[in-house]
Amino acid sequence: MNITSTIHHTARARAGVPLALGRQHPKAAYQQTDLAALAKYFILLMLRNVTSDGYVIEDPANPGQYSVPGCIIAAPSFPSNTPGVDQDYVYNWVRDAAITAIEIAAADLPATPGGGVPSLTDYVSFARLCQSNAHPTLGHACFTVAGQPRPWTEQNDGPAIQSLALLQAYPQLDAATQAIARQVIETNISYLLGAYQQPTTNLWEEHEGLSFFARSVQLRCFREVAANSYGIGVAANVPTAIAWLENALQDHWNGSYYVTMLAPGAGPGVSIVSGDLGYDPNIDIISACVYGAVPTTDTRLLATAARLRSQWADPNSNSFYPINGTDQARGIGPLLGRYPGDTYDGDVAHPVAGGHPWALCTCNFAELYYRLANDVDHAGKVPLDSLSEDFFAQVGVTSTTSIADASAALRNAGDAMLRAVVYHSDRYELSEQFDGTSGYEKSVHNLTWSYASFLSAVRAKTGGSKLSGKAASKSARTSGGKK
Known part of the structure; x- marks a missing residue:
């Protein structure tokens, strides 16, 4: 300002x-x-929203529970601490954290001597912790600052965009952390190969259906993993998934715009959300371009x-x-x-x-x-x-x-x-x-x-x-x- x-x-x-200066504007x-x-x-x-060994956040919903390094909270907002805002965002959302990690990697932050960028190393470790704790599926979207699953929805864009973030961060990691990143990515891909054709909760966490955003991010993920040069294993059915998703995205066109959430089995362009709710056009179509393959x-x-x-x-x-x-x-x-x-x-x-x-x-x-x-x-x-x-x-x-x-x-x-x-x-x-x-x-x-x-x-x-x-x-x- x-x-x-x-x-x-x-x-x-x-x-x-x-300010007007004479007659000039x-x-x-x-x-x-x-x-x-x-x-x-x-x-x-x-x-400021990324934890480390030296920057620790106490879980406001569970006093005495502290953050693990690499947790990226959505926002430092908790009702008792933020008067006038009745929301608790002191959690790690897989998608939000991955999008943030991509920007940390792009910022070219300094590495430790002989090692990797500390914030990215921490992010990889926290991603593995959450992945190992994920329940009921590896698509679980939200975790506490200690890496425990919070009761929430399953969102299958999360493992895809997390894998994209790990690929972006990979050159800035030390060898041991690169090995962890490869393992997390391979586990994500194995999960996504069984989930990409299925309905999922959408970007705004409001409806379950066939998500344009999730499909776009999954497609980009499969493509980048298939082209990787880091030694990350590529399953034999990844090309099949790529071709299927390329076709599936076309089904979202209704003749005027891309529909964000399709109803399974209803045919191309048919939304699962009632038209009177005004859910389309939806800005997550733009996000599907920014973070995905469109x-x-x-x-x-x-x-x-x-x-x-x-x-x-x-x-x-x-x-x-x-x-x-x-x-x-x-x-x-x-x-x-x-x-x-x-x-x-x-x-x-x-x-x-x-x-x-x-x-x-x-x-x-x-x-x-x-x-x-x-x-x-x-x-x-x-x-x-x-x-x-x-x-x-x-x-x-x-x-x-x-x-x-x-x-x-x-x-x-x-x-x-x-x-x-x-x-x-x-x-x-x-x-x-x-x-x-x-x-x-x-x-x-x-x-x-x-x-x-x-x-x-x-x-x-x-x-x-x-x-x-x-x-x-x-x-x-x-x-x-x-x-």
């Missing part, structure tokens, strides 16, 4: 106001934010994305967030939510109609823009057809737009979304949600996934697998670590 805003505004969600501070530089600070904020150039994906943006950014939409109208005048946004019928308020446990935008949803969409811009530059063409024309029209791209201008428009759209997240942050700290009317932060504070999604988007913006800049350190491989 800049000094002008700190002095003149008590509102925590404001991060700078343009310079850009507001929030329109000039160096997103890549800010990402380095967000790494530090994210790491390419950015899939024009069915882009058709879905266009509907997602318009339902929260178009004033004529019943799901329109008023803050997006205000932010449009600032040249930032829009902020995006999960799905049009969302009733999860975040501050309270009971359903509240209306829904609100989420930081991670907005950052995932921004990443789609950045990655698509990169793909357009690389291919030298824009994937513009009758399905994707609305998506490109939203950022001012038509059939006559040059390649350079099209990729620039996409990057500018991504920047506007990330700058809205920064503008409405609480002195750069990110909550789970923003109020759809006022823009103020709401729900749990310091959501780990919010930071991770911002970091992932910035990596896509800069076109690299790691965050650029002098702050990056040598990896274990170049610091004397064993491979």
Whole structure:
């Protein structure tokens, strides 16, 4: 938050106001934010939710029980400690932890002499602990800070995205930890080969069915394991699983958008969720691109994305967030939510109609823009057809737009979304949600996934697998670590 805003505004969600200098009207501070530089600070904020030998968390639901190194909590939120927010997020969700571990690996943190990156070494050990304790299946989604299963749902995207995180971290691990990582991955793959065709609980932990997100992440996992050069065993039926999932993802298309959750046996495009609940279009389709195998150039994906943006950014939409109208005048946004019928308020446990935008949803969409811009530059063409024309029209791209201008428009759209997240942050700290009317932060504070999604988007913006800049350190491989 800049000094002008700190002095003149008590509102925590404001991060700078343009000042008129004579007749000049310079850009507001929030329109000039160096997103890549800010990402380095967000790494530090994210790491506050990662435990180690020297940073221990007491389980607020079980006093006297302390965290094991490598636990990544979703957020430091517990009702008695966070007045006004009736949520307990002091747990390790397999998916959230894996997404965070991917960003830790991408941050190029320093390794110990002759060893690996400590936070990644701890993560691998904690992943093995949770895997060994998982019950009733290896798809169990949530664990205590001590690595014990918490009563929760089975979510079969978890083992897949955890395996992807371990593959990302692998070069920064010492030899002993690499052996553990291989074992965890091979166990995950064995489980997934028996589960990938089955229904599972979805990304938002609300419905069970055939999940587009889970299938996309599983497909990417199988592909990357099949191509690995680390000595990780590849079962003979992995190619069969890859082919099956490639076909299964096509079944989610209903002629207008990808349906998030299919009803088993009901045929292509038939949702398991009643239409009056407003569960589609669902932002987890975008997350399936960010974390899974759906390419950015899939024009069915882009058709879905266009509907997602318009339902929260178009004033004529019943799901329109008023803050997006205000932010449009600032040249930032829009902020995006999960799905049009969302009733999860975040501050309270009971359903509240209306829904609100989420930081991670907005950052995932921004990443789609950045990655698509990169793909357009690389291919030298824009994937513009009758399905994707609305998506490109939203950022001012038509059939006559040059390649350079099209990729620039996409990057500018991504920047506007990330700058809205920064503008409405609480002195750069990110909550789970923003109020759809006022823009103020709401729900749990310091959501780990919010930071991770911002970091992932910035990596896509800069076109690299790691965050650029002098702050990056040598990896274990170049610091004397064993491979």
